[in-house]
Amino acid sequence: MTEVRTRFAPAPSGSLHVGNARTGLFSWAHARHHGSAFILRIEDTDASRVTEEAVHGVMDSLRWLGIDWDEGPDVGGPHAPYRQSQRLDLYRETTERLLSQGDAYPCYCTEAELEERRRSAMARGEPPPNDRCRDLTAGERAAFEAEGRPHAVRFRMPEREWVTNDLVKGEVRWAPGHLKDFVLLRSDGTPVFLLAVAVDDLVMGVTHVIRGDDLLDSAPRNAAVIQALGGTPPEYAHVPQVMGADGKPLSKRHGSTSVEAFREQGFLPEALMNYLALLGWSKDAETTFLSRDELIEAFDVSRVSKNPARFDVDKLEWMNNHYIQRLDDDDLAARCLHFLSVAGLSPEPGTLRAAMPIVKERMKHLTESVGLLRFLFSDDVEPDERATAEIAKAPEGYLKAVADALAELEPWTTEAIHARLDEVAGAFELNRRKGFAPVRAATTGSTISPPLPESLELLGRDRTVDRLQGLG
């Protein structure tokens, strides 16, 4: 059995959105499933669109999700460097070789000329013509050179039928003449993606390329370059795109779709990974929850769906809540701490940890811990509108009576508080619902909170009584 080598090659323009992340996840899962090397390569041949932060942002997002790599820009490897912008010499040398072999040729057309020919061909309903520079005579070439015209380098795409056996799409064919010559090297000497990808996949010994299906038409071009270089093309698996809820490709108007944004909203990486794994892939008819290891164990790229999937935030949130509920209290508290701090709160560790059992099934996002627990970690509890109304509805002297009853309560436990609250409510002929509501409003400032007795136990007797008396 031959060695498997898989890579993920994101272009770091902007942040990593969940669609790309899913492609990366599939690539990674495929590599890990085969116990083989996973390579991270940064596709930054178009230097103008890349920033250093973007490169790190991509790596941070992947790592946060739980995706690791054996070779990459930061960890190095036998084929370093792993950023295409640092491999320019290799691409130029390769271009020279292709040129001398006759598999590529200089093209002197200007962008305006190209654009014009493209437009008129499209207007006539014909495919764009192949490049006129394809068969320039030595004389014509010399004339252009004499003019001082800059030239790009084009690959001479063999005019034959191309067939790829895609791991997810199956057999795909392109009839002769449908794949045009394409630019390998821009006139400024920088390489284009089609060259860089082919060269790197070949040189790095990549055996499996899992990428978005927007690159399906690139497969035969990549393969053609690799063949011209005497290599064997890798296996390709083109996975469908991830769409927004409206069925349109993910874009800015779908809001924040970056992995970073989900992280900031308080999603758990294990939940996002699980959700993404099931977006366009399934283990079987039943499986809904997969740990990282179970995903690795079960992943099979040939079971990836062929049609595009919509990103469903509702389901992600449901899954996030599921994972939050299953976290142990110390872990959950540590994760919530970050969001509470960001909100300006400084939770006492013991109280925070003790509060986890009563909030975990109430959070879809970790950020919700702020609203649920603010009353514990801040004495600035200004009742909101509904809470104020609830307090106003309480019978004359009720909150005062509750305060007095709780002031001397011993022991200060959930059970005792619960019983005492019921007693006072009963004395005022209030049912539990009506009896608890104003107390909740006065002590938490809200009509929504974790269970009241538990909340008050955590709040402590003094603060509870203070808040009740403060409102008479």
Place this chain on the structure above:
RNA sequence: GGUCCCAUCGUCUAGUGGCCUAGGACACCACCCUCUCAAGGUGGAGACACGGGUUCAAAUCCCGUAGGGAUCACCA
């Protein structure tokens, strides 16, 4: 427009000719539980785009139609 890809509940999907009066999950509805909000439990509604074939038999195979997506850059 040319070329390529796709097609099962609102959404993600199971399904590879008989196991399907189409299964699961999210969302939705009802009920139960209940101090609010959740969580949880039980039940319900809900799909094979359409039209032709092939076959004893089709969600599954073939061909059309109407859809959706991709691509046709000196972006990746």
